Amino acid sequence: MSHHKRADLLQAATSFCTSFAEKKPLDEILSHFSPSPDTLAYEHGLRQLAPFLGREFRGRKGVRTYFELLARHLRYEAMSFADYVVDAAENRVAVRGTAKFTWVATGESWDEVFAYALMFDEEGKVLRYEIWADSGAAYLASKGLLQELRDGHI
Secondary structure, eight states: OOHHHHHHHHHHHHHHHHHHHTTOOHHHHHTTBOOSTTOEEEEOSOTTTOTTBSOOEEHHHHHHHHHHHHHHHEEEEEEEEEEEEEETTTTEEEEEEEEEEEETTTOOEEEEEEEEEEEEOTTSOEEEEEEEOOHHHHHHHHTTOHHHHHTTOO
8 A cells, every 4th residue: 555545644634623623614524525325424432312313324414414413512722633544445534532521401411532543435535424332321411411421420
C-alpha cells in the first residue's frame, strides 16, 4: 500500500475529527461526508437509551439528522482525538477520542473516552461513521440520575 494513500486517509480523518471537535458549522462537518446514498452514521447502543443510538442514519440527509439530534441533546467541550490507526487496504481509519459531554435538558456532565471507525470512499470522504461511546452515562444523564449514582444514592 502506498504511503501516499495512508497519508491521505489520515489527513481526511483528522480533518473530519478536527472540524467536529472545533464545533464547526454543520455544513462544514457534512462536507467531509460522501454524497453517496450509502453513507452511514451509526452510534452503537440500545436505541431506547437515546434518540441517536442504535439507528442507521443514511445518506447526507440522514447524517445531518444524526448531528442535529446530537446538538439537540448534547453539548461537549475539550474534545480531542489521538491514536489514529489507518488501514489503507480497506480505506478505514480508527481513532480514540475524549471529551466532556453534558446532557442539555438536565445539565449533567461526564468525561468520556469514545472510539470512531471511519470508512472512506475513493475521494477521501466519509462513507461509514461508526461510534462507540458511553451510552450508559448518556442515559443516566438524560434522566438526571448520573450525579445520584456518583453520590451513591442509586
